[in-house]
Amino acid sequence: MKTIIWKSTYYESLEYMQWKKEAELNIFQSTVIGLKDDNHWLLQYQVITDLQWNLRSFQLHAMVNAVDWVVEGQFIHGKWSINGQERSEFENLKFIDISLTPFTNSLPIQQLNLQLGEEEPIEVMYIDVVHKELSRVQQSYVKLDKETVRYANVPKDFQAHITIDEEGLVVDYPGLFVREW
Template sequence: MKTILWRGVAFNSLEYFNIQEKQDHQIVVSKIIGYYQEKIYSATYQLTINKQWEIEEFFIDSEVDMIKNTLTGKKTGINWEINHFDNPSFKGFLYIDISLTPFTNTLPINNLQLKIGDSKEIDIIYIDLINNNIKPVRQRYTRTDLREYLYENIVSDFTARIQVDENGLVLNYPDLFEKIAGN
């Protein structure tokens, strides 16, 4: 088991994160609390990830200014069930991106196994917990160094150089997240 504490720089948050290796998958359990855009929020998420770092299932409980929300997702073949209903918008998607955590960047970073200088565009299920929104998004990852990746959101032109540790877990995501403790 690995435990990490991340600070959300832009999101005024703390995240207590655990990842546990099982025989044929990994389980992530995490808790986030914070304050962003004059909204107090908390979120708890649990992810099931296969050995290739592809998301298989997620469960997210969140509360923003006392409004509670639960979001579930389960991959069935190449399809996704979101809150128990088939959602064709996400057909074939392998990853999710939860807005309030740097961890979900680890999924494509570890799955793609890019060589330095290589890049790949991918489709992501983007989950904006603050605004209670879920949508498909196109992203690009480029490996720029042994432990650095250029992240690009294709639609919004947002870019960031993300530093990771030897396990692909985020150490520094400039102006958004930084690891402050871990074992």
């Protein structure tokens, strides 16, 4: 089992994540607590991938300003079931991006396996925890060197040079997150 702690000065949050491998699966379980702009939250999530980092499922339970929000997703044969309902607007999306955590950037970083200088535009299911919304968004990743990936929203209204470790996990996401442990 591996434990990771991220701190965010932007979101005024702290995240404690554990990663374990079990029966040919990666299981990531995390708790995030924080506050920003009069919003306070407790987020607990679990993400399950196979050993090649292909997303299988996720569960999240958030309490934002004392209001609960639960989302459970299963990815089977290119289709997403969210809280038991098939959601065609997310069909064939291989990745999720959960706000308030740098972890989900590791999913495309690991699975895309980019070569130096290679750029890959992707579409993801963006999970906005504070506003309790799911949406389809475009992102782009470029491998700049062994330890640096450029992440961008498309259209490129935001980008960051993310430092990663040998396992593709975020070490430093400038202005947003830094790994403490």
